[in-house]
Each structure stands twice: as structure tokens, then as C-alpha cells.
Amino acid sequence: MPELPSDNKLIRDYAHGFVTPVEEEVVPPGLNEDIIRLISRKKEEPDWLLEFRLRAFRAWQRKTEPRWALVTYPPIDYQAIRYYAAPRSLSAGQAVDPEIARTFERLGIPLDERRRLEGVAVDAVFDSVSVATTHQKILEEHGIVFCSFSEAVRRVPDLVRQYLGSVVPPGDNFFAALNSAVFSDGSFCYIPAGVRCPLELSTYFRINAAGTGQFERTLLIADRDSHVSYLEGCTAPIRDENQLHAAVVELVALEGATIKYSTVQNWYPGDEQGRGGIYNFVTKRGDCRGARSRISWTQVEVGSAITWKYPSCLLRGDDSVGEFYSVAFTNRKMQADTGTKMIHVGRRTRSTIVSKGISAGESVNTYRGLVQIHPAAERARNHSQCDSLLIGDRCTANTFPVVESDNPTAVLEHEATTSRISEDQLFYLQSRGVDPETARSLIVNGFCREVFKQLPMEFAVEAVKLLEIKMEGSIG
Amino acid sequence: MSKAWNTVSEAPAIPLPPGTANEPPALSARRSEAARRAADLPPPAPHDEEWRRTDPARFPLDAWPPVHLEPRPPRPADADPLDEFFDVVIEMDGSGWSVRDRGGVTQSGRIAVLSLAEAAERHPDAVETLWTLEPAVRPRDRHEWAAMAAAAGVFIRVEPGAEFARGVLVRVRQPAGRWFCPLTMLDVSERSTLHVVSAILSEPGDGLAAETVRYRVGAGGRLRLARLQLCAGGPSQMEFVHGRLSEDAQLDAVSVHLGGAAVRSRVGAEAAGRGAGVRIGGLLLAAGTEQADQQTVQIHSAPDTTSDLLFKAAVRDRARSVYRGLIAAHRGAVRIAAYQKNQNLILNEGARVDSLPGLRIDADDLTCTHGATIGSLDPDELFYLRSRGLPESVARRLILEGFFEEIVSRLAMPALRDVVRRHLAERMDAPA
Numbered sequence: 001m002p003e004l005p006s007d008n009k010l011i012r013d014y015a016h017g018f019v020t021p022v023e024e025e026v027v028p029p030g031l032n033e034d035i036i037r038l039i040s041r042k043k044e045e046p047d048w049l050l051e052f053r054l055r056a057f058r059a060w061q062r063k064t065e066p067r068w069a070l071v072t073y074p075p076i077d078y079q080a081i082r083y084y085a086a087p088r089s090l091s092a093g094q095a096v097d098p099e100i101a102r103t104f105e106r107l108g109i110p111l112d113e114r115r116r117l118e119g120v121a122v123d124a125v126f127d128s129v130s131v132a133t134t135h136q137k138i139l140e141e142h143g144i145v146f147c148s149f150s151e152a153v154r155r156v157p158d159l160v161r162q163y164l165g166s167v168v169p170p171g172d173n174f175f176a177a178l179n180s181a182v183f184s185d186g187s188f189c190y191i192p193a194g195v196r197c198p199l200e201l202s203t204y205f206r207i208n209a210a211g212t213g214q215f216e217r218t219l220l221i222a223d224r225d226s227h228v229s230y231l232e233g234c235t236a237p238i239r240d241e242n243q244l245h246a247a248v249v250e251l252v253a254l255e256g257a258t259i260k261y262s263t264v265q266n267w268y269p270g271d272e273q274g275r276g277g278i279y280n281f282v283t284k285r286g287d288c289r290g291a292r293s294r295i296s297w298t299q300v301e302v303g304s305a306i307t308w309k310y311p312s313c314l315l316r317g318d319d320s321v322g323e324f325y326s327v328a329f330t331n332r333k334m335q336a337d338t339g340t341k342m343i344h345v346g347r348r349t350r351s352t353i354v355s356k357g358i359s360a361g362e363s364v365n366t367y368r369g370l371v372q373i374h375p376a377a378e379r380a381r382n383h384s385q386c387d388s389l390l391i392g393d394r395c396t397a398n399t400f401p402v403v404e405s406d407n408p409t410a411v412l413e414h415e416a417t418t419s420r421i422s423e424d425q426l427f428y429l430q431s432r433g434v435d436p437e438t439a440r441s442l443i444v445n446g447f448c449r450e451v452f453k454q455l456p457m458e459f460a461v462e463a464v465k466l467l468e469i470k471m472e473g474s475i476g
Numbered sequence: 477m478s479k480a481w482n483t484v485s486e487a488p489a490i491p492l493p494p495g496t497a498n499e500p501p502a503l504s505a506r507r508s509e510a511a512r513r514a515a516d517l518p519p520p521a522p523h524d525e526e527w528r529r530t531d532p533a534r535f536p537l538d539a540w541p542p543v544h545l546e547p548r549p550p551r552p553a554d555a556d557p558l559d560e561f562f563d564v565v566i567e568m569d570g571s572g573w574s575v576r577d578r579g580g581v582t583q584s585g586r587i588a589v590l591s592l593a594e595a596a597e598r599h600p601d602a603v604e605t606l607w608t609l610e611p612a613v614r615p616r617d618r619h620e621w622a623a624m625a626a627a628a629g630v631f632i633r634v635e636p637g638a639e640f641a642r643g644v645l646v647r648v649r650q651p652a653g654r655w656f657c658p659l660t661m662l663d664v665s666e667r668s669t670l671h672v673v674s675a676i677l678s679e680p681g682d683g684l685a686a687e688t689v690r691y692r693v694g695a696g697g698r699l700r701l702a703r704l705q706l707c708a709g710g711p712s713q714m715e716f717v718h719g720r721l722s723e724d725a726q727l728d729a730v731s732v733h734l735g736g737a738a739v740r741s742r743v744g745a746e747a748a749g750r751g752a753g754v755r756i757g758g759l760l761l762a763a764g765t766e767q768a769d770q771q772t773v774q775i776h777s778a779p780d781t782t783s784d785l786l787f788k789a790a791v792r793d794r795a796r797s798v799y800r801g802l803i804a805a806h807r808g809a810v811r812i813a814a815y816q817k818n819q820n821l822i823l824n825e826g827a828r829v830d831s832l833p834g835l836r837i838d839a840d841d842l843t844c845t846h847g848a849t850i851g852s853l854d855p856d857e858l859f860y861l862r863s864r865g866l867p868e869s870v871a872r873r874l875i876l877e878g879f880f881e882e883i884v885s886r887l888a889m890p891a892l893r894d895v896v897r898r899h900l901a902e903r904m905d906a907p908a
Contacts, residue, residue: 068525373850375825390840393807399835405850408822412850414833420840 056180059171152188255290274333277305330363570651595631643671652681678710691719708735723749
């Protein structure tokens with residue numbers, strides 16, 4: 001597909017919408033055991049991993065696509081999708097293709113060692129494969145393993161085998177089963193006991209090839225008393241077709257470990273008429289396995305035609321902490337059904353949920369959440385706050401929380417509000433000479449502040465800018 | 477719906493109660509339609525989202541023979557001290573229903589108390605409207621259609637501008653071993669005021685009671701609706717309360733549940749006219765192995781409407797309470813204020829609470845808020861009272877009374893408040 005002229009309005013709205021002209025190696029469309037064997041063979045995987053895939057595939061075949069989320073889309077033809085696409089130059093074992101390096105450079109992620117991002121180690125995933133991981137040397141000094149999933153299978157097979165599928169089992173749900181069967185690459189990270197990771201770790205996901213889906217898998221293990229902050233970013237070209245992105249992210253925090261996982265999701269959302277865009281159907285789950293462990297999810301969702309994801313925390317260790325901070329912005333005909341699950345199993349476990357939904361245009365934005373207190377979760381504590389902001393009278397905002405308590409000593413609070421931008425705040429700003437567009441933008445930023453301040457500095461700045469761009473023209 | 481009218485000849489799979497054969501044709505047709513709808517829907521399964529939290533086996537539809545509520549003369553044995561606070565007292569039980577007009581208000585022609593069959597003759601439009609009222613966001617399920625098929629009872633209509641010093645008491649005694657489906661239709665005309673109190677009692681034993689209440693309130697009218705369920709044990713209970721408010725109409729509803737082995741209720745209101753206001757309060761104290769599943773629906777389909785809901789529940793022993801709430805704001809329902817709050821106390825280990833508040837918002841210029849809390853009695857408050865010499869049991873009861881008082885005080889009549897407080901105290905002190 002040729003690139004759109006740069007003065008095209010879409011390009012202005014979505015600057016990441018270009019296509020990289022690289023020759024890609026793809027598998028034929030369709031999904032069956034042969035395709036899975038082919039993917040596994042291409043990646044030279046051990047037998048146990050192929051077995052894992054096949055088990056997942058059989059589980060997937062028995063499952064039906066979930067329809068309970070408040071999103072509508074035409075049936076997906078799973079046999080029409082290509083489950084593997086990799087730049088040909090990479091499979092020839094060369095250094096990073098200059099075209100791909102340029103792509104990531106355009107996306108603000110330089111891969112070459114001299115100009116790489118200060119303080120951030122990046123694993124760049126291009127379609128189905130990881131193309132480069134920066135800052136390897138520093139990480140190795142600390143004993144940190146941070147590499148593509150395929151490499152991890154070769155380098156640390158025992159770790160991968162021990163933890164893969166231990167948080168999101170292969171048959172967990174329809175899309176997780178699909179991912180477990182066909183996942184092509186992703187990032188793997190292991191932080192040894194007592195290590196505080198000196199860099200922000202980051203994965204950048206890029207869909208490039210047409211007619212493919214991206215099914216990456218992230219596995220992050222923080223050993224006892226370690227600490228890691230992990231960032232994830234995503235973009236895709238502008239296309240008229242819908243592309244499926246079904247990822248699985250598994251986090252394991254052992255005793256005293258802290259994982260901070262931040263996402264800025266800016267997949268292509270489709271055009272004004274709702275044509276094209278990414279279906280982002282993702283399973284993300286963190287397991288606070290050890291006592292005093294902590295997992296914190298921060299997500300800024302501004303892209304995708306459909307977002308369907310519920311980053312969750314399983315709070316098994318006593319005194320473990322789960323956090324979920326989310327901004328979900330929907331515009332045009334975008335649909336988001338997103339939220340979190342906090343499952344309190346251990347004693348004195350605590351969780352915080354802060355969800356900010358902003359709906360504009362004709363979009364549908366739904367918060368769906370579960371807080372569950374198991375009988376043994378003595379003195380567990382949860383506070384949830386879900387606010388929705390409405391811009392325009394054709395959008396929809398829904399809030400469906402579920403709170404379940406099986407323990408009398410647990411304390412749970414949930415509050416939610418839905419309203420539009422306050423006239424008083426607008427008037428106040430405008431009377432001080434701020435133009436209406438900037439005033440609205442300021443108010444929206446204030447609305448999201450609690451979430452943005454959880455992001456690492458550079459990401460927070462990006463998130464604010466991104467939201468500003470996304471809001472342009474959405475206000476009538 | 478019109479299609480269903482033409483196919484009434486098909487035999488319904490859900491049996492209709494005896495005695496419905498001589499009803500007006502429009503009513504029989506509606507009844508058959510309801511029976512067929514019920515038969516068409518699959519029986520509830522434990523994995524259905526709607527039934528995930530309540531055991532469907534506690535609400536078997538075909539286990540009990542249906543009762544048909546026919547009018548019968550009042551019996552002196554029915555009298556109760558509470559009656560003197562009301563103009564009209566209606567009894568509904570396994571033997572039929574009766575009406576006593578203590579204040580002689582029906583003679584004035586300003587209020588009519590009719591059987592469903594009579595109402596279908598004299599006020600066909602009103603019966604049709606009330607029969608078909610349902611919240612679109614929560615369509616009728618199998619149980620509700622089946623209850624409509626077998627429903628019989630009373631239709632109360634208040635003429636425009638009418639107001640009464642005292643209200644109407646509907647005393648429902650649920651018979652054991654039966655499928656009992658009393659119906660109450662309330663047609664409150666413009667600018668009039670009606671106060672209806674339902675007292676729900678039950679015979680000991682098994683059975684299934686499904687009560688349907690449908691109301692509409694005309695422009696500027698006002699309906700006060702108090703429902704007190706004061707029986708422990710007895711048949712499993714379902715209730716389906718829903719109605720519509722016109723311009724500037726007001727609803728003030730309070731529901732009290734103090735017992736019932738298995739309770740499944742839905743209380744709904746649609747603010748369908750500009751300026752309409754809805755206020756709903758609920759109180760539940762469940763003990764033993766009781767299961768309660770309460771649902772509320774606040775629908776805003778007109779601008780400048782308000783709703784305010786507060787549901788409070790406390791569970792002890794091994795009881796379980798589920799609250800499911802929904803605020804739906806339709807497109808064009810601007811400048812509305814909707815509020816929904818659910819507060820829960822778990823009094824001991826083994827009891828369980830689920831809370832599912834929900835918002836569905838399709839309009840922009842509005843404020844909708846919901847809140848839910850789950851916790852136990854505040855240890856600081858307990859400590860405060862105990863440090864002043866109160867025994868723990870008294871301190872706990874006082875705090876619990878305080879928790880519920882916010883709802884009890886919403887009841888309009890002091891006599892009712894006393895009844896509720898007395899029952900609350902008994903339930904709080906009862907041994908596990």
C-alpha cells in the first residue's frame with residue numbers, strides 16, 4: 001500500500017501511520033496445527049514449547065469468542081489472518097535492516113547504540129519478531145536478562161519453561177489461547193534477587209505488514225526484593241482493514257519485588273467513518289506471588305478501533321499491593337471495554353484502582369472491573385475510583401464494576417462519576433484569556449493527572465502531548 | 477408484540493391458573509402471550525450472568541401449582557392494629573383477595589379499587605399500558621413472564637387532583653406449597669397523590685411467590701410506595717416493581733427486606749417526563765443461610781430529571797447479599813442528576829456481599845454518580861460505645877440501628893417506622 005500524502009488529514013492526526021517498505025517473510029494465511037508447527041520450526045523451538053502451543057490451540061478450538069464486552073465488530077475470520085510475518089533481512093541473520101532502524105527512528109526509538117535513549121533499554125518488536133534490544137551490556141552487568149522471547153527460549157529455557165503460562169494459562173480465555181498457540185515473539189525479562197534495575201525497560205511494538213495479526217507475549221519475572229519499571233508502546237500503519245492484536249502479558253513478582261508496568265497504546269484507531277484500525281484484544285495479568293510484592297499497572301489508551309483489556313493483579317502474597325491507573329480516550333467510532341481485576345487472596349493485601357475514561361465523537365467507552373476478596377484475605381483493602389468525562393452528546397460512557405467480599409474484616413470502597421467538562425472551569429479559564437481549545441485541553445489534563453503522574457517522566461510528557469493531538473477537532 | 481396477539485391459539489407450555497377463562501379477551505391474550513414468552517426462554521442456568529450469584533434451584537418454576545387470586549369478601553380475622561392508619565386495606569392470600577374501605581373513600585369516586593378483570597373492562601388502555609411497561613435495559617426474564625401469565629390481583633386508580641389523608645395497605649400473605657403471583661397495578665393520575673404500603677408475610681413452608689407491581693404517575697402526581705417484607709423463612713420470593721413517571725411526577729419508594737429464605741427483587745423507575753424525580757431507598761438484613769439478590773434500575777429518558785437511590789444491606793451468619801444497580805441515561809436526557817449508593821456490612825465470617833453498581837450513559841450534559849462500600853462495623857465506633865460502659869452486643873446493635881436509620885426515616889408513617897425498628901431489633905438479637 002502506498003504511503004498517503006503528508007498533507008492528508010489522517011496523517012496529521014496519526015503521524016505513525018506510515019508503512020515501511022521491507023521485504024517480509026510470511027506464512028500462508030490460516031490457522032491449523034501445521035501452521036503452528038511451521039511457526040515453531042521457523043523459530044527453532046524446543047519440543048516442550050511446540051507442545052505448549054498445540055495444547056493451547058486445542059483449547060482455543062473448544063472455546064467460543066466472548067461476546068459479553070460492550071463492543072460490536074463484524075465476525076473475525078481467523079483463517080484469513082497470517083500468523084507470522086518477519087522482515088526477510090532479519091531471518092538472514094544480518095544486523096538491523098536500515099529501513100527498520102529508520103522506522104523506529106521515525107517513531108522516536110533510535111536503535112543504534114550511539115543515539116539510543118538515555119536510561120531506557122528498548123526491545124523493538126516489528127510485526128512478529130524482535131529486531132533489536134538495546135543496552136545489553138549494562139543489563140548483563142546486573143545479571144538482568146532482557147531480550148526477545150525467542151532468544152530467552154534459547155538462553156534461559158528453564159526460566160521460560162517454569163514461568164510461561166503460570167499466570168495466564170494457555171486455555172485461560174479465547175484470545176489468550178489463540179496467542180498461546182501462535183505467539184511469535186515478544187519480550188522476556190528476568191530481574192535477579194535484590195537487583196534494582198538501573199534502566200527503564202521498554203518494548204516497542206510495531207505492526208507493519210498487511211493482513212497479519214500481532215500476537216506477542218511478554219513474560220516478566222521479578223525475583224525476591226528486586227525492582228523494575230517497564231514501558232510498552234505501540235503503533236501501526238493506517239489501513240482500511242482491521243488488524244488483530246492479541247497479546248498476553250504475564251508478570252510474576254516474588255517476595256518483596258516491585259513491578260511497574262506502563263503502557264502507552266497508540267495503535268491506529270481507524271478513520272472518521274470507523275474504517276480500519278487495530279482490534280486490541282489483550283490479556284494482561286500480574287501475579288503477586290510473594291509476600292510484600294507489588295505490581296502497578298499504568299495505561300494510557302488512546303488508540304485502537306477496539307480495546308478489550310483488563311490488566312489484573314492476583315494478590316496472593318500477604319501484604320502484597322496491586323495498583324491500576326488508567327486513562328482511556330476514545331474518539332470517532334472507537335470502542336473501549338477496559339478495566340481491571342484485583343483478586344485478594346493473601347492477608348492485608350491492598351489495591352487501588354483509578355480509572356479515567358474520556359469519550360468523544362460517537363465512541364463507546366466502558367469501564368469494567370472486579371474486586372474480589374477471598375475468605376482468607378483478612379483486612380484486605382480496596383479503593384476504586386472510576387470517572388468518566390463526556391465530550392459531545394453522541395458518545396457513550398458505561399461503568400460496570402463488580403465488588404465481591406467474602407471476609408468481614410475487608411474494607412472496600414468504590415466510587416464513580418460521569419459528567420461533562422464543567423462550565424465553571426471553562427468560564428474561569430476563558431475569563432483569564434485562555435482560548436476554549438486550550439482550556440478544554442487543560443481541564444482534561446487535570447482530569448487525568450492522577451494517572452499521568454504515575455508514568456515515568458518522558459512518558460508522561462508524551463502522554464500529555466498525545467492526548468492533546470487526539471483531542472483536536474473532537475470538541476465542537 | 478402484535479404478532480403474539482394473533483397466535484394465541486397455541487397451547488402455552490406454562491400452565492395458566494384455573495379461573496382465567498372468563499376474563500376479557502384482551503387480557504386472556506396478554507396472559508397467553510406471557511405464558512408463551514416464558515416457555516420460549518430457556519430455564520436459568522447457574523452460569524448465566526443473571527443467575528451466577530443466586531441459586532436458580534431456589535426458584536423452581538414448575539414445582540408448585542398456581543393460585544388464581546379471585547375477589548372474596550373480607551374476613552374479620554384479617555384485621556390488624558396497623559389497619560387503622562389506612563383508608564383502604566387489601567388482603568391477598570392463597571384464598572383470594574379482599575378489600576375493606578375503612579374511610580369510605582371509594583364512594584367518592586376519586587379512587588377505584590378493582591380486580592384485574594374489572595379493570596381490563598373499564599380501563600383497558602391503562603391496563604394495557606401498565607401490563608406492557610418494562611425496563612428496556614432489563615428485559616423480562618422467564619420468571620417474570622411466567623408471573624405475568626399467572627398474575628391476578630388489584631388495580632388501583634386515583635382520579636386527577638385527588639389526595640387522601642391516609643393511604644392504602646396491601647397485606648400479602650404468601651401461601652406455602654403454591655406458585656403465587658399477586659399483581660398490583662397503580663394508576664396515579666395527574667396532580668394526585670397516592671400512598672401505598674405493602675406488608676409481605678408468609679406461611680412457613682416451601683413455595684414460590686412472584687409479586688408484580690406496575691405503576692404510572694401522571695404529570696405532577698406523586699406516589700409513595702413502601703414495601704415491607706417482614707417474614708423469616710417461608711416460600712422463595714421474587715418481586716418485579718417497575719413504573720413510569722410523567723412530567724414533574726415524584727416517586728418515593730422504600731423497600732425493606734427482613735428475612736426470606738431466598739429473595740430476588742427488582743425495583744425500577746423511569747423518569748420519562750421533564751422534571752420527574754425518583755427517590756428509592758432499600759434496607760436488607762439477612763441471616764442464617766438466606767440469599768438475597770436485589771436489583772435496581774433508574775432510567776432517565778427525559779431532560780431535567782433526578783434520581784437518588786440508597787440501598788443498605790447487612791449480612792450475618794452464612795447469609796449472602798447481592799446488589800446490582802443500573803443507572804441508564806438515554807440520549808437527550810440532559811441536565812439530569814442521578815445518584816446511586818450501595819452500602820454493605822458483613823457482620824461475621826462466613827457471610828458474603830457482592831455489589832455491582834452500574835452506569836450506562838448516552839447523554840453528555842449530566843451528572844451521574846455511584847458509590848459502593850463493603851466493610852464491617854467500625855471498630856472505633858464500637859470502642860467508643862464500649863468505653864462508655866455499653867456491652868458489646870448493645871454497642872453493635874446501636875451502630876447497626878444507626879446504619880439502617882437513614883432508610884427507616886424515609887418511611888412516611890411513624891407507625892411503620894416503629895414496626896420496622898421492632899423487627900430489625902429482633903433479627904439483630906436472634907441467635908445464629
